[in-house]
Amino acid sequence: MAAYSVPAGVCTNYFNIDDILASQEKVPCVFNAKVAALGYLDQSTTDVDLNVGTKLELPFWLARFLQKGARNIVTVDTPKTYKEGYRNIFTADPNVVDLHRLGPFFYLFGGKLLTLQLPDAEEIADVLLKTFQGRFRKIMDGSQNALHADLTSQTSVLDDQERHLFAAGQDSLHGFHRWEKRETEKLSTSVMVANHRKRKRIGAMPTAS
Numbered sequence: 230m231a232a233y234s235v236p237a238g239v240c241t242n243y244f245n246i247d248d249i250l251a252s253q254e255k256v257p258c259v260f261n262a263k264v265a266a267l268g269y270l271d272q273s274t275t276d277v278d279l280n281v282g283t284k285l286e287l288p289f290w291l292a293r294f295l296q297k298g299a300r301n302i303v304t305v306d307t308p309k310t311y312k313e314g315y316r317n318i319f320t321a322d323p324n325v326v327d328l329h330r331l332g333p334f335f336y337l338f339g340g341k342l343l344t345l346q347l348p349d350a351e352e353i354a355d356v357l358l359k360t361f362q363g364r365f366r367k368i369m370d371g372s373q374n375a376l377h378a379d380l381t382s383q384t385s386v387l388d389d390q391e392r393h394l395f396a397a398g399q400d401s402l403h404g405f406h407r408w409e410k411r412e413t414e415k416l417s418t419s420v421m422v423a424n425h426r427k428r429k430r431i432g433a434m435p436t437a438s
Contacts, residue, residue: 247389251334251341255286258295258303289341296345305345307353310335316356323363328388335388336361364391372398 242248264279271283279285287295287303295302309315310331318326328335339357343350371383372395380399384392 247334247337251337252290253288254308254332254334254338254341256289256292256308256342256345257284257306258287258292259284259306260303262302264302289338293341293345305347307342307347307349311339311342311349311353311356313349313352316352319356319360319363323360324367326360327386328360328364328391329386333389336390365394368395369398371395373402375399375402 260279260281260283263281266277267279268274268276270285271279274283292303292305294300296305315331332338336357339353343354347353368387368391375383380395384395387395
């Protein structure tokens with residue numbers, strides 16, 4: 230299979246807190262080289278070093294660093310949530326899945342996985358797109374039809390990016406209702422004008438002789 234081309238949008242955003250948190254998600258790794266004095270990371274052994282073949286779950290940012298280029302210290306496996314079994318569930322009916330329980334950064338972390346040398350990267354990219362497309366209408370319908378309702382049951386199953394989308398839909402709904410009630414046509418004095426008038430009044434006050 231040809232190498233998968235990583236979209237520019239999955240690059241790391243250093244100043245984005247969601248991106249930082251998504252980079253902490255764990256990925257299963259197998260060590261291809263012996264690493265001295267890090268045996269304590271493997272709770273199943275008392276060895277001082279990490280030996281070849283050791284299996285550990287590492288944060289994404291560390292796994293990517295160890296895998297990158299000529300280092301090739303670890304081989305990264307696909308996390309369970311993105312394996313074929315789960316991909317089949319997402320494909321069958323993405324709306325029944327609690328994405329927040331599977332990982333609050335399902336799409337963001339999934340996009341990061343595309344930067345790794347995974348054999349099923351193309352399938353992961355495809356399921357990310359189809360899952361979002363399959364859930365989009367329900368998310369927007371829910372956000373547009375819940376003006377004063379309790380939203381917990383709807384938002385609790387959403388991924389973090391889906392929650393931002395839901396909130397945007399809610400803002401749009403509230404804005405539309407303000408427009409319907411003509412609340413958007415009410416004019417108010419700007420802060421700059423109010424401050425200018427205040428200064429004029431102070432300047433017009435008589436000074437004590």
